[in-house]
Amino acid sequence: MKLSDYFDLQTLVKRHGNDKAALRTFGLAHASLFAQPPKLLHVWMREHIRKENDGTTPGEHYARPIADIAFWSNLVACIFGLTAAFALLHYNGKEPVNLLYYLFAAVALPLLTMIGSVAAMVRAMRTHSAMVRFSPAYWLQRILGFLHKEKETRSYRIDPLLGDWIAIRRAQSMGVCYGIGILAGLLVTITLHDVAFVWSTTLAITPDAFERFVKAVAFPWRDWMPQAVPSAELIAQSRYFRLGGEIDPEMVAKAQRLGEWWPFLAMATAVYTIGLRMLLWAVAYVGYAHALRKAVLRIEGVEALLEAMREPTVRTGAEHPNRSVGDSLSHREAEATRAVLKGAYDIVVGWACEKEKLPAVAESVGTSASRYIAIEGSETYEEKRAELQKISGEALFLVKGWEPPISEFADMLEVASEYAEAITVVPVGLPPDYGIADERWLSVWRRWLQMQPIEKTEVI
Amino acid sequence: MNKAPAFAVVGHPNKGKSAIVSALAMDDTVAVSDVPGTTKRHSAYPFEVDGTRLYTLIDTPGFQRPAEVLEILRKEPCPADKRFEAVRAFVRRYKDNPRFADEIELLTPIVEGAGIVYVVDGSKPYGSEYEAEMEILRWTGQPSMALINRIDESDFTDAWRRALSGYFHIIRTFDPMQAHYTQHLALLESMAQMDERWTASLKRSVESFTAYRKRQIKHSAETIARTVSEALCHTESVTIAADVPDESQKTMLMERYKESLRNMEAHAKTKIEKIWHHSRIQKSEDTLSLQNDDLFSEKSAELFGLTRKEIVTAGAVTGGIGGAGIDLLFLGHTMFLGGIVGAIGGGTAAYFAFEKLSDIEILGRKLGSYTMRAGPMKSRNFPYVLLNRLLYHTMRIATLSHAKRETLHLQPDTRFVERYLEESDRKHLETLHRKMRKCDEEAQKARLSYAEHLKRVLERKLLSQ
Incomplete structure (x- = not known):
């Protein structure tokens, strides 16, 4: 994944992130990539990315200045290195060149900045680094916002972690270019000029000590390139003091030998300034790639996008909402006239009741009758009809209040109404106490009868 | 098939x-x-x-x-x-x-x-x-x-x-x-x-239902974490002519600030209801009260948040942990002064911040006018109040049968915080609240960690019943 993809993804997530069905369809087609979210996102992006007229994507357009800035900053670093080399190796023949200056600028200074880079990397890996904010590259990223005024790209955000690693990576590339510049400056100078190198210091350093230092610096190549390691004799001969303003005649006589320092200086530049920096550059590249992957996953909406791809879409609920709703009775007022319970009836009919219990149930509601008939729940329709034909006078129907009235009962009431003078329906409560059912159940029965009135019939 | x-x-x-x-x-x-x-x-x-x-x-x-x-x-x-x-x-x-x-x-x-x-x-x-x-x-x-x-x-x-x-x-x-x-x-x-022909299909249904349930919990936790995080960082500002606002301007701004926080909570609750497929829920509940008397009263603290003592303890523990880190850095040569100073500092800060909802600040002058800002949230108790209200709402909604049609009364009757958050949870949340108050990149990371923690709390409760 490239930096431009990071920007393009921000647009695409906003544009297509809510189409859950399409995302899941895509996810099912690319299930093998579920364990590699950045790759999955990359493939998804390729399917949705739209190129501009110039063949670039908005993200590429937005990221282009970063590449441009990188190019120019590398060029500037290279020219700076070249200029620094020319300045440090400037030699007019009156005084030799102190190679310690060169070593400081070409080796010590870059090594110091490399330590800073390593510290920045370690810090960036742990948390958001404040150090990197001092890097010019970081601020160049900020400038991008001012360079792009398009509506789409104006909202692009750079994850701070990614910003840090962009800066760290750019710093390493600039360091490499600086090293190349300084090495080129050295090679050009020694090719076009005769340069006499000496080492000069106020510190009480003996040639032996300096030799140990030089050997230590040359450690990486001293075995396979001994010609780039100054000899003890050369080191001793190169010691220089400016006192008196005159050059030691012996030194002048051996001026050609003083030039033999250049392979050592070139190798020191190549190994420390360029080689080590390239190593850091590679590390920075890995860190940058890791940060980019992390940043991609931290884009607002990406987590939900990946979830929509990976998680099955679950649909539960009505196939045709509200299809089942019938003519609800619950909103109708129960205004039906209520029957008054009498002390005695001509006949008590027990609906779905056992006959032997009927007198007791009737007593529990405060009434009685001279005759009792029970319509058993298990009887056939015809058997029930036959029983109901025995009704005469005023009839009391004792029904289970907790059982809602059904059409079958309405059919039987209609049959009964042909033979009875009046029918009172009394829903009873639960056994063993029975009694009149509670108001909640009574209201259900009343509303039911109100909806389908039956001649001569009332509920108490 | x-x-x-x-x-x-x-x-x-x-x-x-x-x-x-x-x-x-x-x-x-x-x-x-x-x-x-x-x-x-x-x-x-x-x-x-x-x-x-x-x-x-x-x-x-x-x-x-x-x-x-x-x-x-x-x-x-x-x-x-x-x-x-x-x-x-x-x-x-x-x-x-x-x-x-x-x-x-x-x-x-x-x-x-x-x-x-x-x-x-x-x-x-x-x-x-x-x-x-x-x-x-x-x-x-x-x-x-x-x-x-x-x-x-x-x-x-x-x-x-x-x-x-x-x-x-x-x-x-x-x-x-x-x-x-x-x-x-x-x-x-x-x-x-x-019927054995149906076993495979229903087995897959059980798996899918379980996974879906976990997703609902995850989304609820994320919604709560986001709401708490946004509420902590939320600010309201108005432009005023003078650099010293009058009381009515301050009151108006503070009311607007509180209203925004209430809206955030209401929005989060609606989202949670949607996550759990309760689109037609009838409910009766108190809105988020941000009056000092309510927010910081013992009753409110008992129902949702933490008492001043608990807040101070949590602050002291957090400060102490930070200080102990310094002690560790110096291999104990500091005679544990770091931990002691950190605990005292954290506890003291929590004590004084307990009753503070938010400051009203006057920001820099621009084109002859000033900006007056309310927020971000200063109250140490507020995130607990909001968190527990949202956790309570989630628990009730997630366990509410879709068959229920009567009005749902959302009135917690006991110390919700004790039932759903263990001591270790609270210490961890205090640390995360502190980080989220910074409203920076670290706060975003803290929010994710907060959501993850809440997910575990909700899973602990919801997947076992």
Whole structure:
């Protein structure tokens, strides 16, 4: 994944992130990539990315200045290195060149900045680094916002972690270019000029000590390139003091030998300034790639996008909402006239009741009758009809209040109404106490009868 | 591949068939009423994963004339192997007869292959009038199970079990008003036993349902974390002419700030309800009170947040941990002064910040006017209050049956924080609250960690019931 993809993804997530069905369809087609979210996102992006007229994507357009800035900053670093080399190796023949200056600028200074880079990397890996904010590259990223005024790209955000690693990576590339510049400056100078190198210091350093230092610096190549390691004799001969303003005649006589320092200086530049920096550059590249992957996953909406791809879409609920709703009775007022319970009836009919219990149930509601008939729940329709034909006078129907009235009962009431003078329906409560059912159940029965009135019939 | 199973939920009217379908299908739009005959037609409630139907629940009207139907079926002698055909013939013959409209509606899915889930009310006595409908269902020969649903307190379950065992091999109890996740899964597993051809499909349903439940928890945790984080960082500003605002301007700004916080909470609650498929919920609850008297009162702290003592303790612990880090850095040569100073500093800061809601600040001058800003939140107790209100809401909504239609009273009656957050949770949350208050990149990371922590808390509670 490239930096431009990071920007393009921000647009695409906003544009297509809510189409859950399409995302899941895509996810099912690319299930093998579920364990590699950045790759999955990359493939998804390729399917949705739209190129501009110039063949670039908005993200590429937005990221282009970063590449441009990188190019120019590398060029500037290279020219700076070249200029620094020319300045440090400037030699007019009156005084030799102190190679310690060169070593400081070409080796010590870059090594110091490399330590800073390593510290920045370690810090960036742990948390958001404040150090990197001092890097010019970081601020160049900020400038991008001012360079792009398009509506789409104006909202692009750079994850701070990614910003840090962009800066760290750019710093390493600039360091490499600086090293190349300084090495080129050295090679050009020694090719076009005769340069006499000496080492000069106020510190009480003996040639032996300096030799140990030089050997230590040359450690990486001293075995396979001994010609780039100054000899003890050369080191001793190169010691220089400016006192008196005159050059030691012996030194002048051996001026050609003083030039033999250049392979050592070139190798020191190549190994420390360029080689080590390239190593850091590679590390920075890995860190940058890791940060980019992390940043991609931290884009607002990406987590939900990946979830929509990976998680099955679950649909539960009505196939045709509200299809089942019938003519609800619950909103109708129960205004039906209520029957008054009498002390005695001509006949008590027990609906779905056992006959032997009927007198007791009737007593529990405060009434009685001279005759009792029970319509058993298990009887056939015809058997029930036959029983109901025995009704005469005023009839009391004792029904289970907790059982809602059904059409079958309405059919039987209609049959009964042909033979009875009046029918009172009394829903009873639960056994063993029975009694009149509670108001909640009574209201259900009343509303039911109100909806389908039956001649001569009332509920108490 | 086998066709996805369908289950016709059938029974006497008003025995909770629609409530069971509503609870199992997580659909609060199903018409549930105590009035018989509310359901007039059968309705399908499919459970689909990635567009693949795993099973379908079918809500049906109740039997209205079972004895007459059974009489018609029995008119002609019919051997057992021809009974299914007889029921099918009945459905064909009477499909346009309004007298048997309800029976036709409920028998149609069964003769088309649906399994039978026969629902009875275990809180009412068994009666022989049920035998006709059970016999009709037996005639169909379709795989079946009986569900005993106790609508009220009384218990006649044993009598029902004895009666049902003559007609059904599988008998289960299920209360759609109280049934939680584990009962829901258990019922699906029972349904899988009805016919071996349906086992694979229902097994996948159980897996999908479990995964979906976890996603709902995750999304709820993320919603809560985001709301707390945004509320902590929220600011309201107005432009004023002078650099010293009058009291009315300050009051107006503070009221606007509080209103925004209330809206954030209300928005989060609606989102949580949507996550749990409660789109038609009727609720009564108090809005988030941000009056000092309410927010910082002992009553409020007891219900939702932490007392001043608890806040100070949490602050001291957090400061102490930070200080102890310094001690560790110096290998203890600091004589643990770092930890002591950190604890004192953290505790003191928490003590003084306890009653502070937010500062009102005057920001820099711009084009001759000033900006007055309220926020971000200073109160140490506020995130706990908001968190616990949202956690409480999530717990109630997540465990609320979709069959419930009455108004939901959201009034916590005990120390919610103690029931749902353990001591270690609270310490961790205090650290995260502190980080989220910074409103920077670290705060975003803290928010993710916060969501993860809340997810674990919710999973602990919701996946076990």
